[in-house]
Amino acid sequence: MQGTIPHGKALTRGGANSGDWIYVTGFLGDAKAGLDVILENNISADKALNHELEKRHFKSTPRVLAGIALRDIASAAIDISDGLISDLGHILKRSNVGARIDVDLLPISSELMQIC
Numbered sequence: 001m002q003g004t005i006p007h008g009k010a011l012t013r014g015g016a017n018s019g020d021w022i023y024v025t026g027f028l029g030d031a032k033a034g035l036d037v038i039l040e041n042n043i044s045a046d047k048a049l050n051h052e053l054e055k056r057h058f059k060s061t062p063r064v065l066a067g068i069a070l071r072d073i074a075s076a077a078i079d080i081s082d083g084l085i086s087d088l089g090h091i092l093k094r095s096n097v098g099a100r101i102d103v104d105l106l107p108i109s110s111e112l113m114q115i116c
Contacts (some may be wrong), residue, residue: 011070011077016095020075025063027109028084030056039116044115064108 034057037043044050045061060081070077076095080087084106092099 013091016076024064027107029112066078066083
């Protein structure tokens with residue numbers, strides 16, 4: 001996939017600053033849970049739940065509108081397809097900053113909670 005962005009508006013990994021807040025869009029972990037269902041590593045007895053998680057693995061929801069809305073607000077951005085900790089680490093390293101995460105505030109779907 002390829003797209004364009006106005007000159008000087010790109011959000012990179014290297015723009016984070018000390019004191020910035022960390023935000024995510026959507027739920028964390030659903031695509032991985034869907035993969036686990038597909039690979040039969042973590043299957044629920046609820047077939048509808050399994051199907052929903054499989055769908056979230058195969059059909060991710062691009063957050064294009066969120067990215068456009070955040071262009072003039074956010075200082076850095078990255079997709080977190082490899083997981084929050086892994087991909088956030090890329091921003092932290094590139095920006096030479098650290099982070100503190102309150103795991104109780106992470107957005108986790110009710111479907112993922114059911115399968116866990």
